[in-house]
Amino acid sequence: MSPAGREVTITIDGREVPAVEGEMLHDAARKGDVEIPYFCYEPKLGDPVGACRMCLVEIEGIPKLQTSCSTPVREGMVVHTRTEQVKEAQNSVVEFLLVNHPLDCPVCDKGGECPLQDISYGWGPGKSRVIDEKRHFEKPIELSPLVAIDRERCILCYRCVRFSQEVSEDAQLQLIERGDRTYVGTFDDRPYVAPFQGNITDICPVGALTNYTYRFRARPWDIEHAGSVCTICPSQCNVSFTVRDEKVKRVISRDNHEVDDGWLCDRGRYGFEMFDAPERVREPQLKGGAVSWEQALEAVAEGLRRAGGKVAAIAGDASNEEGFLLQRILRDALGSPHIDSRPSRGPKADVLRRLAEPNVSAKVRDIDEADAILVLGTDPLHSSPILDLRVRKAIRRNGAKLVVATERPTALDGGAEAIARYAPGQAAHFVGELASAIGGSDNVATPVAETLRDAGKVVVIWGERIAREDGAAEALLDVAAATNMSTTDGAGLLEIPDTTNARGLREAGCLPDAGPGLSDTTAGKSTEEIREALISGELTTLVLFGADPLRDFPDTPAWEEALTAADFVLTFSMHDNATTAKSDVVLPLETHAEKDGTVTHPDGRLQRVRPSASRPENVVPNILVLSELATKLGLDTGIDSQPTAFQALTNAVTLYNGIEDEQIGGRGLRWQDREGATSARTGTEQPGPGGPPEGGSPDTQRDAPISMVQPDPTPRGVASADPPSGGPSTAANGDLLLGTYRDLWAGPVTELNPPLKFLTPQQRVEISRTDAERLDLKSGDKVRVNGIEAEAHVKERVPAGVVFMAEGVSDGNANALLNGGPVQVKIEKLDEATA
């Protein structure tokens, strides 16, 4: 395709329409308000396939009708979309489509919002000449536990299959058979289980793919759509809730190119069913039972006053306004500097400020145009799923070069040009080496540095957890410098934090050493120091807002101890859990379908969470709870509503100064991009050269060489010298080094959610083939790992000497094994796998 961009004029139906050379005629027509019917065209799915033939138009000078979805615009093109010839073609395509379609609209979930219905009505011949038998399939059947497929309704537009091939690249959903026997299916009729499968129900233009969670729940005329932001993970995808009788019945994408590209992961799509779980905290609770709000707030105020300043707070899942109010209560009402919003250690405020510099920050859309992408210390599929799709797209469509540097094999390895595996605990060491290797030194990181050196626009997607290691964040800034990020437009760092609104909470002031806007402040204790202080008695009281340390924070035993030692624990929580069980007062949190507030995307985009569904009767807006609590503690915040809270936030946070609610609107606003942002970059995106996509597609595994990074011989390193494979090797006593990761599906979103329950992960220990052989293990064997029972899982790509286990699972949570340093584990075999 030619490097597009030139403005041209074309004529459609006798009208001149401006267009961009090279764009598809269909798009140009749409912009010129000419509607051309279509089924298969969907630019998000990659190149047009021209399969449905619905979009045929007449182009002067070409004898045959052409598909407007696949015809690039040229200057002076004269197009007709309403001639007799075109009408005949449209009539016949609709007639053909209905030859095999059951026309069971009255009982079809898609009825009323079905493109096939609309197009048949608008462009079809209006009557059918077909009297022959249609094709029959068993219907509907289970494509997966979440999605039903009715193959009789399918019009074989291939959208779903292309999604699986070209977007999620799981390649599980395929066309089986040929011709009119073709059907959409999976290998050996197994369920389609992949983290993004729900998207296929959004893009299917007929009622062939429907959600079990929505089947027969509502009809288009008795629902409303309410836009909000999903805050289940830091991706903060834009969603639209389908609401009926004030309850959420469905979640669909609200397509924000800047954030999610119009896709959702299944956690975000189906997670809403946990809103109504029996475990939901629906009213204030004191130890011993439900109480009125009056009693609860009295008890809380009393408990906090009694602490006499020996109080700390940790925020987790909270809006900016909630975080802002919480830190005000701590600092200004209770006189305590001890507040944090991170599950574990993190960089100091001065480093955070440098990381927040707009000129080293990347926005999500920069990934699309990046020349090289470094995924560092995170597996986006698990920690920010939507970015996994974004990186794949950059490789597939833009030919971006990917480098993966992680402890654990990632879902993106197959598309990587170079991969580095460092041992758990070696991130800081590795990143340091990487910075100097990019700068020209020859060291362990050289093989991967080569792809990044002089690469042009480099986007680094890095996991917050690498910064638990001292010096890692500083080294990351050295990488930024070595790749000239600050002077390269479209290059930058993009953090994937551990919690959903981490950036917003930090910027709102929920940090031990920085106040609102990352301002200087009296230093307080960080999360781990708070824990130790509770144990030692230096602190007596703890406020947890949307945080569940017993599940989510490292070192569960220490947290158990801390919570037990505390005199008074106040927990704001959406659900009952182990932490609420140990709390003195539990107050209900709103869900993201109920809450009103703003959150800040990891790239700095302020987004608005809007109330879409009704709250349970005794759940009240959390900002009101907090401001009332402040009043009770003698602090008048002047906040009595979301607008006043937002005003107070933007006044206090310099980065947000002057941002108006309307500017955020439905699409959000990056504070770095707003008008008058002092430190914001001014550069606009240059349209990239847009070279042709690489011939090979990234779902063909690339077999990137994996370089094993030698452990740092000094502190915290892995034992043993001269590892045979070049990787960390087994300690002399046969112990293995433990690496952990947060599994996508671990947590309440699967456990408390009937439709997703089947995805609830169980603990397993991923082990290399070498170690498995040595320990005589095979996949499926039951083992015990330092007291935790798990299933062994032999993985080719796991380096020898290391094992990986999941955090956040309900049984055998690996957080219980972590203690802030490297952890060696012993593996005992319990039972053979049953064949």
Add this chain to the structure above:
Amino acid sequence: MAHRLEKRVLLEHAEDPDLRTLDGYRRLAGGYETLERAYKEMEQDEVLQELEDSGLRGRGGAGFSMGKKASFLPRGDMAKYLCCNADESEPGAFKDRELMQRNPHQLIEGIAIAALAADAGHAFIFIRGEYDEQADILDAAVAEAYEAGYLGTNILGCHRDLELVVHRGAGAYICGEETALLDALEGKRGNPRLKPPFPAVQGLYGGPTLINNVETLSNVPHIVRRGAEWFKGFGTEQSPGTKVVSVSGGVRKPGNYEVELGIPTRELIYDLAGGPEEGHEIKAFFPGGSSSPVLKAEEGLDLPYSFEAMAEAGSMLGSGSIIVCDDRVSIPHLALRTARFYHHESCGKCVPCREGTNWTVKMLERMVRGEATPMDLDIVSSVQQNIIGHCLCVLGDSMAMPVGAMVRKFREEFEEVMANPDLVLDPHAVVQGAPETLGAST
């Protein structure tokens, strides 16, 4: 001995089984001398020019100038490819089978020389999976050619490389369509691609790709050896050269006959293929495989057998395969057989072809069962019209054209069959030694 009407160039010496071996090919046909000369003495442009000048038209169906197509490939050092289309799956066509079976080295030499013209470093022969025997023969011949240094790296010390892979399909007519062939060769389902981009610009693995039929490529060594002028000495002005014509159906001597293009069709069918069985007459014939609109005997027998004459008569020469229907063949049943084939082979990617072939078959089935009315005949006709020109590739048209022509030209026969299906005692017309059981009244 070849018949006087035959002009054997591609099939010269083909009766000798030795021709299949490298030695035999060298001895009998001067094999690989042209390749040697081309590689050692000729530039890409010279070869290209010779091919263009010859006027050689593609023998795979579309009849496009081979030299011109090769000249469309962009220059530059990107990887370029050559694909030999040996998928031959169109009903009535079996000439490529004969050429590969009897003279595999001629094809290999042609490919190697064409690769020079296309500047391709990698060539593939995509052969239909059913032609297992022929694929084995090709495999052996390719191995011999590698051994002798005609393929591989640094061919004959000329610093040129060519890898040649025989790739077996697995049973799908659509893979003969050039872009579907590319998808199949890339390991995917054989679905046609949108054009443009044309394969010459963006084909296999996204690189410029020249795709030619077996017979087209088999002509190449002869043209380069003896020159474009020599080649143009055969055939007509617009259809130069000889053509291997497959004749089958209701004739006494079905088989492949190599003739100069432009010979009277009647001579091909009567003098070479022996004409109809004793006591029967020719009712109609497909002049260019099952995709070509049928011609009634009186319309077609006296036409010269050339691309232009067939096009003028509203049909086409296609792959050059004549299927003869004698007076026992029931045209409605023939239409159904034809439609069934395309229905079975439709890849299913685009709607008009997938559903149009399906619907047509269902309607024709009703007709021969006597469950249709003349209105259905109109619907069948209009459905064929609705398919033509609306599909992603021309497979749909390939059914719609012949079926449409049959309904148009033999309407009364359809009406008769619809009214009296029982009159057709055995719709499975048996030509050889079968009782007189055919067509209602024709």
Add this chain to the structure above:
Amino acid sequence: MSPVDGAGRSNPNLPVDPAVNQGRIPGRAEEEIPELHEVDCPPELAERIETLMGRYPDRRSASIPALWAVQERYGWCTPEGIRQAAAVMRVTPAYLESVASFYDLLHTEPVGTHRIEVCTNISCWMRGGDRLLDAFKAAAEGDDANFFVTGFECLGACDIAPMASIDQRYYGPLEAAEAGVAIEQLRAGDEVLPEKALAKRGLAGDR
């Protein structure tokens, strides 16, 4: 009866069969690309597929040849065989199944050892292809383990109509009565209809 007519069997959300709620091991979706050590691929097969992949600039081009190799080894493209090929090729089994099911000669259901394809397309039909097919079916009746008989579209041998492809070799023109002979010869392990083999025929013009 659930409101969703019996579907969603493994979905605990639906009052169908809550017992299926077994939980899942993180990251393991049934159809991901299997690892080699999970599939027990015979080394010869793995080696064969590796060699095939080596012949192409893009290893995925070897999917049809790899499926042929699987079919040769197991008689048809068994799910296990497909998984093995998928592990070697590093593509999903679903991808290979999709490819296999597109092509008529690759079987995704069990078939008999000897494969007989009888052409019933135009030229053969005119000369008795349907009868020949019936004759083969009758002769092989009841012996599905040994014989797979099917009608087939044009095999590219209209000159020997009516014809059949027996174990990938062409024979014709055949009388219906020869079907039984061929089946017996296959059973006995003898050469099949030697005088009707296409390989033995001369050029049409020379006959």
